[in-house]
Amino acid sequence: MRKLLLLVGALVVAHVALLFVRVSGAAEAARPDAVNVGIVLDVGGLGDKSFNDGAYRGAQRAEKELGAHIRLIEPGEGADREAGLRLLAAEKMDLVIGVGFIFTDDIAQLAKEYPKTNFAGVDYALATDRAGNPVPPPPNVAALKFKEEEGSFLVGALAALVGNSKKVGFVGGMDVPLIQKFEAGYRAGVLAVCPTCTVVAQYAGVTPEAFRNPGKGKELALNQYQQGVNVIYHASGSTGLGVFEAARQTGKFAIGVDADQYNEAPGRIVTSMVKGIDVAVFDMVKRVQDHKFKGGIYTFGLAQNGVGYVYDEHNRALIPDSTRARLEQLKADIIAGKISVPSTR
Amino acid sequence: MTTPATENPPAPAAIAPPVNPASRLAALEEAILPVVVALLVAAIVGDVLILSFGQNPGTVYRLLFEGTWGNAYGFGQVLYKTTTLTFTGLAVAVGLRAGLFNIGAESQLAAGGFAAALVGLILPPGLPALVTLPVYLVAAAIGGGLVGGVPGVLKARFGAHEVITTIMLNFIVLALLNYLTAAHLKVEASLHTEEIHAGGLPRLSSYIAAFHGSAANVVLFIALLAVVLTWWFLFRTRRGFELRATGLQPAAAEYGGVDVRSVWWRAMVLSGALAGIGGLNFVLGYKHYYEDAFATGAGFLGIAVAIVGRNNPIGVLLAAFVFATISQGGLAVNAVVPKQMVDVLQAVVIIAVAASVPEVRRMLRKGDR
């Protein structure tokens, strides 16, 4: 036992000594006039190659271009979401952002307790009144919404143009309005360039599990490819990995969603419909810096660069210049209001 | 033999030690010192990790303590997390005392919370907590107890290994709850049920204003009561005597007239029920609704809590407090060090305790003579 006591003593000494170690350059002071922004990521944290990483990119850009001071929190469990927001609000941040619709209730709650703090929610879920109209969020909350249907419209047109088939495919995750919005825009885009084409649309299920079922995704995709479909657009989370696997196996094509998914199946991903989480985050920080922030619904569509499609050195070879020109024309038309894109089936 | 092989016989030469008048004190030291060493080792590993991120350990630990014990809100959050972990820790500890490794606290916790939420949605709104609380307790205990009881019965009846069955049941139960919530019970654009209006449990902040905003609620007192009752059950009742005997030496318990099989399934039901009651903390004490995956990881962390708490209810309470502090502290220092550091720190605590606590060492060394 005496040995153990000695060990305890030695460890205490070592620990206390380490506490006084100073690393040069640590914890530099923020600029006094900088905007302080706190971001709480969804459970899953950095490295998800999607929402969380997108928000982080936007934050980095704001740090570099606007000199904003950013604090990120990665929650470990459900209850940490509110705790994270509260921690940041209590530190009198100028802006507190929650990434993901799951933050909706927590943001609404805290916005009441901290009426002087600005909040923003990515994909903030708006309640609807009896007539079915969206109820605006609290006055200090910005609801960041994305027009996924517009981006989907463009990739739908692309699918029809490069697909070389009268049939184009769609694989959705869970069959809910949020995902049906993708299908509606996609369908409209297909028909805009190829009125005689048909869209084969299938969903992986009716539970959130449908977003995590690559096996089902592969099964649906193989089936569609067999029917003569050459390009499939997926909006199905990791279920889409199964779609890519089917594309790789059959040598056909697929379109990614949310972020650039080219690397999941190089050469087989024609493009990805990307959501500009970074754009929205940066935009909010800038509004706060310019003292122009106010609560309300912010919609990010093609016009705001809130949605779009990937066109870069990886997939340039897959998209002929003429097709590219056609897509850009469609995009301009949507922005100009000449084409109105439906958001429901 | 009708029971599985017992643990290794003790050191072959059973040696009579000299009688030591200070043996009680020594036993206490032996119980506590290894854990202290483990925590210190973890702290030092934390120091090194923090340095490797280019931060000052002193600053980070200061932030950590300010964010946890340093203000009422942070302390409230620690108490909230302690509550859930105490229940899952007790659940795992009761299992281990009976010689069963319950990996299923995760789904038992969820099932308990779900059962309570279901009952809450049915009960007429506005009933006082005093009326509803017993109902909720029973519902949560039944929910968790059922999920725990299935592996218990499978073990008693067919000898199915509880580690396998509880792991499999985690998948099944969590997927089932996910389906029920998502497909039938959730409010649009969320992953949770309607709000429960029947006798929600008050938060601590309604008694002590300083706790404002923290999720800590009166389920904490239920947890403290559970600690005392579990200790009393294990060490003061005949059933507890027989349960511990079964866990230590099933063959000897059988010889001592204990129905080992029924101890197994009863222990698993009790274990599941304890985890299930832990579900009240989130569902009735905090959010007042059931949310899918509301306490991810709390069940698994319960294993660590039980091991660090050395399967003693009071130890479990202390260990739950330590792990809750690390978890909440992780949020507070998230600005300077990544969240993964907290995960690593928890892992180091577990490994260090596992390596330094004699009975864990004995467990790992089983089969070696």
Added chain:
Amino acid sequence: MSMAESSPAIRLTDIYKSFGPVQANRGASLEVAAGEIHALVGENGAGKSTLMRVLSGMYAPDSGRMEVFGRDVTGWRTAEAIDAGVGMVHQHFMLVPTLTVAENVMLGRELTKNGQLDRERAEREVAELSRATGLAVRADRTVADLSVGEAQRVEILKTLYRGARILILDEPTAVLSPPEIDELWQVLRQVRARGETIVLITHKLDEVMEISDTITVMRNGRTVARLRTAETRPAEIAKAMVGRDVQLAMHYIDEVRGADTAARTHLPPSAPLLEVRDLLVEDARRLTAVNGVSFSVAPGEILGIAGVEGNGQTELLEALAGLRDVRGGRIAIASRDITRLTVKARGDAGLSHIPEDRHARGLILDYSVAENLILGQQHRFTRGVRIDQERIHENARRQIAAYDIRPVDPQLPARALSGGNQQKIVIAREMGRAFQVLLAAQPTRGVDVGAIEFIHARLRDARDAGKAILLVSADLAEILALSDRIAVMYGGRLVTVLPRAEASEEVLGPYMTGAATEHAA
């Protein structure tokens, strides 16, 4: 065999070794000359096994000096010990049952030819060694098919094959029948004749007298005597072991036999208390282990069941105690059928049971002495759902005093007690309460001489008080010393039942090995 001139084979000086608070060796010394058989004796817990594990490199000593053939080997490791020719034959065999004798012997020292195992050469070499040492066993047989005695020979062969020049045997006779023991002595003499050195760990004085050249006696972790066998007497050894004079009741039964049997002239006329009819029991592999056994035990009678271990005694006892399902037959206590009753119900019906393995069954080693003293009786020590601590402690105080359990501390875990005192806990618990029938299995196994004397006295007292006792023991001397009638179990059957007066080692031996059969009812 001079002991002075050349350096001895083994010289251990002032060895200390502790395990936590337990001092297993505190100043133990041992000197063994090359080419002799040396007996290391002492009560259980005296530190014999620890000292030998230090010698064979399994433990490093805390302090002290170790020399082997004059070389300083203090704190060496197992592999170094094996290389230097120190080999230990453990009480529990370390053989792979599915491999052949030759394969087991060469395990870890495999012979290869062109990268493949050279079985033929191995078998040839093992056969040669077997002939040279008199360790008769066929090299191509599977170990699982061997008898216990043969398996032990394989262990010794294996050790010699690895070049052992010092052979340590840990209680080698515990599992052997009398003829097998005689064969073992022959083998050991032959090995000695080849010039090897043998250390024999034992606490049986008759063995010591029969086979050893010199003797070291240990007590409480210290070496207390060093004797030449030819110049000492058993009583002197026993006194050194225990530290006081003891009556050597069991090993020298001839001295006391007359007196004992004379004292017990009345034979019980009353109806049997324990009655067993046509009992059929299966072992863990669902093979018949007890094959139609019938017997009865009357009040005031001790029925001894002799036999080499593994002939169904374990299964018989477990079936009687309610720990194993019965396939056929009937068990009754005082004419009440208990065949299907639970362990607890049998206890309430008047059955007490001293189990053969106190470490696995008889005690919960991490429970306190007080708690162990109520194991199986816990339902009698309650107040509502609670355990009644006060009564438990009162019970413990009483039993500890009555059965002289040491140290006197009811809170100490059973693990911390010596083998003899652990067994006394079991005896106190099972005999210190109301019972009619006692199953006593190996009641003195691994127990020191002083405790044996005490336990035997308690068994006789119980008999005289009109209890029915079924005594099962692998120790023939014990059976002969205590029983009123003696049955021999072989191959799952009782092959003979004899009155004590007609039984002797010579008579029973052939039954125990299956050489004689006389199927008895």
